[in-house]
Amino acid sequence: MKMEDMPLSGPDNTKLEALVNDIYSELVEDACLGLCFEVHRAVKQGYFFLDETDQESMKEFEIVDQPGVDIFGQVYNQWKNKECECPNCKRLIAASRFAPHLEKCLGMGRNSSRIANRRLASNNNTSKSESDQEDNDDLNDNDWSYGAEKRAKKRKSDKSQNSPRRSKTLKHKNGELGSSMSADPYKYNYNAGINYEMLGPDEVRSFLTTCGVISEHTKKMCTRSQRCPQHTDEQRMAVRVFLLGPSAPVLPEADSVAGPESFDIPDGQALMSRLQWEDSPEISPSDSASSKASTNHSDSRRPKKKKRPPLGLNSGGGIGSLSGGGGSGGSQTNISLSTKKKKPKLTAPSISSIYDDLN
Amino acid sequence: MIMSKDYQLKASINQKLIEMGERERLKELLRAKLVESGWKDQLKAHCKDVVREKGLEHVTVEDLVTEVTPKGRALVPDNVKKELLQRIRAFLAQHTAL
Numbered sequence: 001m002k003m004e005d006m007p008l009s010g011p012d013n014t015k016l017e018a019l020v021n022d023i024y025s026e027l028v029e030d031a032c033l034g035l036c037f038e039v040h041r042a043v044k045q046g047y048f049f050l051d052e053t054d055q056e057s058m059k060e061f062e063i064v065d066q067p068g069v070d071i072f073g074q075v076y077n078q079w080k081n082k083e084c085e086c087p088n089c090k091r092l093i094a095a096s097r098f099a100p101h102l103e104k105c106l107g108m109g110r111n112s113s114r115i116a117n118r119r120l121a122s123n124n125n126t127s128k129s130e131s132d133q134e135d136n137d138d139l140n141d142n143d144w145s146y147g148a149e150k151r152a153k154k155r156k157s158d159k160s161q162n163s164p165r166r167s168k169t170l171k172h173k174n175g176e177l178g179s180s181m182s183a184d185p186y187k188y189n190y191n192a193g194i195n196y197e198m199l200g201p202d203e204v205r206s207f208l209t210t211c212g213v214i215s216e217h218t219k220k221m222c223t224r225s226q227r228c229p230q231h232t233d234e235q236r237m238a239v240r241v242f243l244l245g246p247s248a249p250v251l252p253e254a255d256s257v258a259g260p261e262s263f264d265i266p267d268g269q270a271l272m273s274r275l276q277w278e279d280s281p282e283i284s285p286s287d288s289a290s291s292k293a294s295t296n297h298s299d300s301r302r303p304k305k306k307k308r309p310p311l312g313l314n315s316g317g318g319i320g321s322l323s324g325g326g327g328s329g330g331s332q333t334n335i336s337l338s339t340k341k342k343k344p345k346l347t348a349p350s351i352s353s354i355y356d357d358l359n
Numbered sequence: 360m361i362m363s364k365d366y367q368l369k370a371s372i373n374q375k376l377i378e379m380g381e382r383e384r385l386k387e388l389l390r391a392k393l394v395e396s397g398w399k400d401q402l403k404a405h406c407k408d409v410v411r412e413k414g415l416e417h418v419t420v421e422d423l424v425t426e427v428t429p430k431g432r433a434l435v436p437d438n439v440k441k442e443l444l445q446r447i448r449a450f451l452a453q454h455t456a457l
Contacts, residue, residue, distance in 0.1 A: 019369060020447045023376070025432075027389050027443065032431035034390070035399060036423040039406040043418055048410065 212239045372451060381450050385443065392439045402431050 042048035052058070064073040083092040088105045103109030107116060211222040213231035221239070222231055376382040393399055409426045410418050 015365060016448075016451065019365075019372065020444055020451065022369065023373070023447050024440070024443050027382075027385055028432055028435060029428060030386060031389055031393055032402070032428045033424065035402055035406070035431070036420060036427055039403065039410070039427075040418070040420050040423055043410055043415060048415075049407070 211236055212243075214239050214242075372455065375454055376450065379454070385446060388446070389439070389443055392442070393435065396436045396439060398431075398434055398436065398439075401434055402427060405430055 039048065061072075063071050065071070066073075069075055082095045084095055084098045085091070086093055086098075086101060086105055088102070093101045100109075104112045104115070107113065209226070211224045211226055211228040211231050213222045213228075213235040214220065215222065222228060224230070226233075226236065373382075376385075406423060406427055409423060413422050
């Protein structure tokens with residue numbers, strides 16, 4: 001395109017100016033035309049007057065320009081000191097704290113579920129430790145054997161709400177239980193103890209230094225020492241037999257029973273033998289009696305038994321319902337446990353009952 | 360009477376403006392500044408009056424244009440006008456050997 005060369009002289013300057021002005025005018029006219037088209041279209045489409053209402057409403061929403069008030073006429077911190085009633089707990093909460101309170105109150109926020117879980121975990125812990133205390137243990141045993149299982153049921157239902165992994169039978173979910181308890185069961189300084197379901201044979205052996213009696217309600221092994229006052233040697237033996245089979249109990253009172261599940265052994269003999277061991281001192285592994293047969297064992301102990309009528313261990317009769325195979329044997333023996341120790345009144349029947357229940 | 364030279368000059372400058380996109384840019388700049396300054400709202404209010412006057416059904420583009428454009432031109436704020444003139448001059452100075 002060929003451009004004319006124009007020197008910047010006076011008259012040309014004005015021409016130039018005129019030119020500039022012309023260009024400017026064109027631009028402004030374009031803008032005006034644009035607006036006209038816009039308005040015309042709005043009119044014809046019917047939305048031109050949409051932002052207008054009647055005079056009254058217009059006055060109502062006029063822009064407010066007063067100090068201390070926003071353009072709508074509202075005061076800035078009017079609701080700061082107000083209190084709101086919580087629909088859930090019916091308490092009066094400050095407005096600024098209302099939202100966090102609702103979150104906790106309704107249990108719907110992120111934090112609230114975390115806190116609730118933590119609280120439940122600690123509650124479970126404390127409730128379980130109760131179960132290992134003397135009185136509760138007694139009561140629990142009593143409840144169980146006499147059929148008043150309310151407490152036991154309640155405990156179980158509590159657990160099952162939070163941890164669906166629990167079940168009455170031993171069979172399933174071997175590994176899961178341990179993980180939820182604590183990462184390292186060996187560090188579990190908690191009275192209720194370890195969950196025996198998760199242990200393999202090697203681990204079980206290591207636990208044989210502890211009391212190991214399985215609490216009926218928590219299904220956990222007691223981690224106290226072998227002399228723990230809550231459980232009898234009989235219980236400990238039963239647990240070992242149950243866990244390891246007849247072949248390898250560590251306690252000197254090894255009772256090589258036919259099978260861990262059934263207690264249809266000559267109960268009287270076994271019971272008597274076991275009962276005798278309550279008086280025995282600290283168990284040493286060297287006294288392992290794994291090789292002894294039950295009958296031999298019992299026979300050898302029988303004379304001892306006769307020596308100790310004041311032992312007074314009432315295995316079956318005095319206690320009540322001795323379920324399963326224990327009944328026949330129990331009637332033979334008239335040893336009352338109550339004199340021996342406080343807690344394990346019901347060792348014999350309770351053991352059978354444990355296994356019945358577990359089975 | 361338009362001198363052919365001037366006419367040619369103007370035409371060529373215009374063409375250059377368009378080709379380089381400067382015209383479009385100037386247009387957008389002007390629009391933005393007019394909206395900013397409230398010119399558009401002012402003029403729109405005037406349009407409303409015109410429409411109400413002429414009747415909603417019968418208003419035409421020509422009506423609006425004839426009513427609105429002169430007012431629009433007059434209502435452009437001075438600073439906007441000055442700035443635009445400045446830019447146009449600058450463009451011309453840059454792109455024409457003047």
